[in-house]
Amino acid sequence: MSAVDGAAVVRAAIATALALAIGLAAGRPDYGALAAMGALNGITSDTRTGYRKRMTGIVVPQCACVVGLVVGSLVYGGGGQAVAVVTFVALISGVISSLGRVASASGLLLLLNTVVGAGLPLPEPWWLPPLLMTLGTLLFLALALVAWPLRPWAPERTAVANVYRAVADVLTSSTPYEEARRTLTQALNEAYDLLKARRERVDERACLIAQLDALAPLIEAAPLARLNERTPSADIPVALRVLADSVATGGPTTGRPRLPDPPYGPDRAVMEGLRHAAEVVAATQGTMPPDGSGLAVARAVTFDTAAARALAVPVAAWRYGVRLALCIGLAQAVISLIPVPRSYWVPLTVTFVLKPDFGSVFSRAVLRILGTVPGLVAAAAVLAGIPRGWWDVPVVLVLGALVPALTPRGYGHQTAAITPLILLLSDLLSHQGATVLLPRLLDSAIGCAIALVAGYLLWPESWHTRVGTRLADTVEDCARYLERSFTETTGSAPAGHLRRCLYRDLSAVRMEFQRALSEPPPTGRTAAAWWPVVAAVERVVDVTTALRIQVAHGAASPAATDVARLAHRIHLLAEMLRKTPSQSPPTDASTPGIPSPVLQPLYREVAALEAVTRHLAPPAAASRGIPQR
Structure with a gap:
């Protein structure tokens, strides 16, 4: 609430x-x-x-x-x-x-x-x-x-500051991780949407976007700390909240946080992310004029390519x-x-x-x-x-x-x-x-x-039409994210961008699930049966992010064959989520083998996702066939 x-x-x-x-x-x-x-x-x-x-x-x-x-x-x-x-x-x-x-x-x-x-x-x-x-x-x-x-950029500054505070909550042991991460996703969505809507005064907008993007290494390091069951130093959330106050007010920072280099990889990744964010905030705050600098009120409506795309009305509309x-x-x-x-x-x-x-x-x-x-x-x-x-x-x-x-x-x-x-x-x-x-x-x-x-x-909707297909698409993107995290592909979107898109999609799917849970059977019962799948997919994304950062900080890279085999299993799960009870779910004929040591936590999460998906009863999986996107 x-x-x-x-x-x-x-x-x-x-x-x-x-x-x-x-x-x-x-x-x-x-x-x-x-x-x-x-x-x-x-x-x-x-x-x-x-x-x-x-x-x-x-x-x-x-x-x-x-x-x-x-x-x-x-x-x-x-x-x-x-x-x-x-x-x-x-x-x-x-x-x-x-x-x-x-x-x-x-x-x-x-x-x-x-x-x-x-x-x-x-x-x-x-x-x-x-x-x-x-x-x-x-x-x-x-x-x-x-x-x-008087305060032309106050809402945007507040939105970016809220992201800094949400990251601090993720790194605080007193806050449940899953709840804090979902709050962080929502704060990121709101901040990026708000900044994307601004068209004038590019310098100020670019500074705020830089401050927001500077949190990416820290956000990606948080799942690694959780995977290793290590709570970062209590000084780190405090430093983040100090940075949040500076971003919200537009005032100068007190300088880079002076924290010792820890000997542990997970803590080092978090510390490096914090230092990077502090450096970006300190470098960009001085380029933004203070509130009340006489910013002219922009025109009310800006028509851009989004308006043209909106003319293509979908069938569902x-x-x-x-x-x-x-x-x-x-x-x-x-x-x-x-x-x-x-x-x-x-x-x-x-x-x-x-x-x-x-x-x-x-x-x-x-x-x-x-x-x-x-x-x-x-x-x-x-x-x-x-x-x-x-x-x-x-x-x-x-x-x-x-x-x-x-x-x-x-x-x-x-x-x-x-x-x-x-x-x-x-x-x-x-x-x-x-x-x-x-x-x-x-x-x-x-x-x-x-x-x-x-x-x-009188207008019964397929479960897959509302949620199932979107969830299957998200699982498919999860496999692509895994492949991109450990495989260099020229001309493709970076893994960090895919991670942001995945968390945004999972947030939308979770919201649709929450709506469906309030409906009578069979929809409400179906939503309750599929709910663990969403949580399992979120864990797979988290562990993939953690292992990617772990490899970036010196861990041995996994074998390409192991990455491909694991991504293939996730692709098969996405296909199974699109099937109806009358269709036989696909099976993986390959030999599992012994995974690379760095991938073993991810193998466990994918196995848990497979188990949850197979546990779905026929009424929960029932729907008419929906083509893949």
């Missing part, structure tokens, strides 16, 4: 309450409610990373929000026309949601606001509601970016778009038949539940209902016990703060926080009071039922 960001809580509270207060001061609480909804859009879209990414992540989805609100308002009360238009927008929303994080948020707001515009009475003229919501979003954006001119369109069309048709006024909550529920990049559809449907109940209780207390008017401002202040405060705890908590806020703001537009609370619960139940039946049960 992520820690609560105090600054985000304050921003959310101020933006939503201030937007509503301005509307009340102008004598138009409905205008203030729309502006507060726009601020809520910014709150839910905010990535809280680099300023540039935050601006893009807030502005682009708001543009989609404007389009959706205009389209929806044009078919308000249109019956069959509204069903057709909202269904088409759902198809577009589903397709673009797979093109990246910003596109996912844009697709979500496009569809949500189309549904709101088609189901909720909005002030006239047609351009006023989009303008008010945009002003609310811009208010939140101003609060989010207020420190940009169209599949999800069709599924979402079917469910939204069914939801729109249902609300035209049930006698509950303005039941736009049904398609809204379907939209939230059917977001595949947000987690398991099944678990989100359950959490949606569990979160809606306390949210409705809170809304009932507000709508029935507090008179409309200026008393709404402190209420919105509290409810707005709860959204970022509870979101890290999970989707159910987020639903419980957003539900009363949305209902209060909607009441300022519809003036229906507490009479709609029970119908909203019924709407949520109907929306969850539609999502579960039409969007989940």
Whole structure:
């Protein structure tokens, strides 16, 4: 569970309450409610990373929000026309949601606001509601970016410093190694993604990337220390945290850590990695201007080759778009038949539940209902016990703060926080009071039922389609990493680059496994059966890295035939993970032989991986055949 960001809580509270207060001061609480909804859009879209990414992540989805609100308002009360238009927008929303994080948020707001515009009475003229919501979003954006001119590189520096601290945790005996390594992988992913998004001021960006890359020898030495069951000197994590503080502030370092050369190879590798990182930090800190140097704010959006690649929409995106369109069309048709006024909550529920990049559809449907109940209780207390008017401002202040405060705890908590806020703001537009609370619960139940039946049960996905093939590809890359670690190949990617890609892929596979574990059988049972395979692959990568560093520090190189034989066994495991029960798994006909002494720890880990893979029951391995990539 992520820690609560105090600054985000304050921003959310101020933006939503201030937007509503301005509307009340102008004598138009409905205008203030729309502006507060726009601020809520910014709150839910905010990535809280680099300023540039935050601006893009807030502005682009708001543009989609404007389009959706205009389209929806044009078919308000249109019956069959509204069903057709909202269904088409759902198809577009589903397709673009797979093109990246910003596109996912844009697709979500496009569809949500189309549904709101088609189901909720909005002030006239047609351009006023989009303008008010945009002003609310811009208010939140101003609060989010207020420190940009003063501290332009603070988020990037913090991300790189977090990597230094994560490496220190890996080298600390009090921290479980597997947990610390996964935290390090996540910190590395975030830091590299953040720096990759910056296009201006190449010198500063290059310095931070150099400081990040300088940790590679130290990161690779950590598995060797663990393999030899040696805990590095306690001075090393302390020195890393000192370097982290220096990177975060941009201030000068205190000089190279003066630690004695240990007589042991594993400790020597760690010490050399630390010295290298300290030298790079000391050499690059002085080339970066201090915060507040007057860095001009960059333009909001940069289009590059990634945008062109995004136009190639994968088949899975169209599949999800069709599924979402079917469910939204069914939801729109249902609300035209049930006698509950303005039941736009049904398609809204379907939209939230059917977001595949947000987690398991099944678990989100359950959490949606569990979160809606306390949210409705809170809304009932507000709508029935507090008179409309200026008393709404402190209420919105509290409810707005709860959204970022509870979101890290999970989707159910987020639903419980957003539900009363949305209902209060909607009441300022519809003036229906507490009479709609029970119908909203019924709407949520109907929306969850539609999502579960039409969007989940009727669209069975192969286990291999979701996870199995990706895991098999990762095992295949593990074999390539082994070959590259002990074999010089001209023109090929270095082994360190393959290691980073492997850890990133394993992080994505682990996240998908965690989502699948929350689903009912057979998917949840399959995920539980395959879970040890992921852990075994991680150990193989770790030991391969450790042995590569051990050879680099003077150990005897393994025989090429032993490396090839071991890589072949891993290749066969990848093929077996792609097989169905009706297909016979491949077997290795070669003679194992006696491995090179340096490879014996890796042989044990590969044998353990083979044993775990063979242990998979037929139900766990069941899937239709998937071609190799």
